[in-house]
Amino acid sequence: xxxxxxxxxxxxxxxxxxxxxxxxxxxxxxxxxxxxxxxxxxxxxxxxxxxxxxxxxxxxxxxxxxxxxxxxxxxxxxxxxxxxxxxxxxxxxxxxxxxxxxxxxxxxxxxxxxxxxxxxxxxxxxxxxxxxxxxxxxxxxxxxxxxxxxxxxxxxxxxxxxxxxxxxxxxxxxxxxxxxxxxxxxxxxxxxxxxxxxxxxxxxxxxxxxxxxxxxxxxxxxxxxxxxxxxxxxxxxxxxxxxxxxxxxxxxxxxxxxxxxxxxxxxxxxxxxxxxxxxxxxxxxxxxxxxxxxx
Numbered sequence: 001x002x003x004x005x006x007x008x009x010x011x012x013x014x015x016x017x018x019x020x021x022x023x024x025x026x027x028x029x030x031x032x033x034x035x036x037x038x039x040x041x042x043x044x045x046x047x048x049x050x051x052x053x054x055x056x057x058x059x060x061x062x063x064x065x066x067x068x069x070x071x072x073x074x075x076x077x078x079x080x081x082x083x084x085x086x087x088x089x090x091x092x093x094x095x096x097x098x099x100x101x102x103x104x105x106x107x108x109x110x111x112x113x114x115x116x117x118x119x120x121x122x123x124x125x126x127x128x129x130x131x132x133x134x135x136x137x138x139x140x141x142x143x144x145x146x147x148x149x150x151x152x153x154x155x156x157x158x159x160x161x162x163x164x165x166x167x168x169x170x171x172x173x174x175x176x177x178x179x180x181x182x183x184x185x186x187x188x189x190x191x192x193x194x195x196x197x198x199x200x201x202x203x204x205x206x207x208x209x210x211x212x213x214x215x216x217x218x219x220x221x222x223x224x225x226x227x228x229x230x231x232x233x234x235x236x237x238x239x240x241x242x243x244x245x246x247x248x249x250x251x252x253x254x255x256x257x258x259x260x261x262x263x264x265x266x267x268x269x270x271x272x273x274x275x276x277x278x279x280x281x282x283x284x285x286x287x288x289x290x291x292x293x294x295x
Contacts, residue, residue: 006068008035009047013065016054070267090119093277096138098201100219101260101285102126104239106142109284113277120277140264140278142285144200151266155278158286161237161293162203162256165246170229177232177249180208187213187231189222200258203234207254238292260285 011021011032018029018036025032040047047061057065097106102124110122125138146154166177166186177183190204190212204212214225219236226233227245234256240246262282268274 003071005035005039005042006071008032009039009061009064010068010072012036012048012055013057013061013068016056018055069265088119089113089117089273089277089280091273092121092123093140093274094123094125094138095281096125096127096141098142098144098198098219099126100236100239101142103220104236104242105285105288109281109288112284113280139268139274140262140281143198143261143263144258145198146259146261147263153264153266153268155262155264155282157260157262157282158289159257159259160289162234162258163237163248163251164207164232164254165226165235165240165248166232167227167229167245168247169245170226170231171247171249173229180250180253183209183232183250189214189225189231189233191215191222192217203256206256207234238289241292 008021008025008027011024012018015021015024018032021027021032022029036048043060043064045060045064046058047064048055049058095106095110103126106124110124114120114122142157164183171177174186177186188204188209188211190209191201192215193212195217196202204210214222214230216222216225222233223235223239223243223246225231226235227243232249235243235246237248240248262278264274264278
């Protein structure tokens, strides 16, 4: 058994299919299948339960997965340490985050971290859903709900506020909005209800507002509508410095507070490189949120 076999095993376990693993490793599915069969023969154990839904790790596969991921992490950390310069962070770190955080906070924060660590490559994956760290979709993820299960290291980053807003042009055309009851006369911008992947994002229900007139699963699209003067919607207060055309409304009456959490796989906390990056990321996000919302 060699490390290449472990790479194939890890890829199939994370992708849950030969085709997905083949794309990741740039091999054909038949080759992946032969490599898995060879590994199972060598170990004398069935590593995957095959079904129409794909490849699911067996009990033996789960045990091997824990060991293989620990070995992968050790190798990655060793390579990074050997390649480091003057104690700086090196290698690649992938961060998953909801698109509001990914678009308006992480670019500023990670640019500063990378500038201090020129050997570091940072990847940001912005997806409107919960990340699966066990499949290594990301090395760490930022979430708006604290997970309750899994072998995870969870760290609070910061609270942040949201508010209702509309464009100056919209308010000039329709007049100021001074009461909650007046909102019934205005188009509402928000999430597609059946695509809200986290209950913490169900802002309109918490505020007691009705159905959305314009809806998207992406924050960027919602902000695009608001900037175009399409109606009223909930925005992160930390985006307002980038969008002076948007004006908060009913701030005292309809303010929301949420929390960003940094989520990591428990095994990664044994890695000094990941610990240092995670701390720099959390500290940087706190500073960026405070700076953008303190005015």
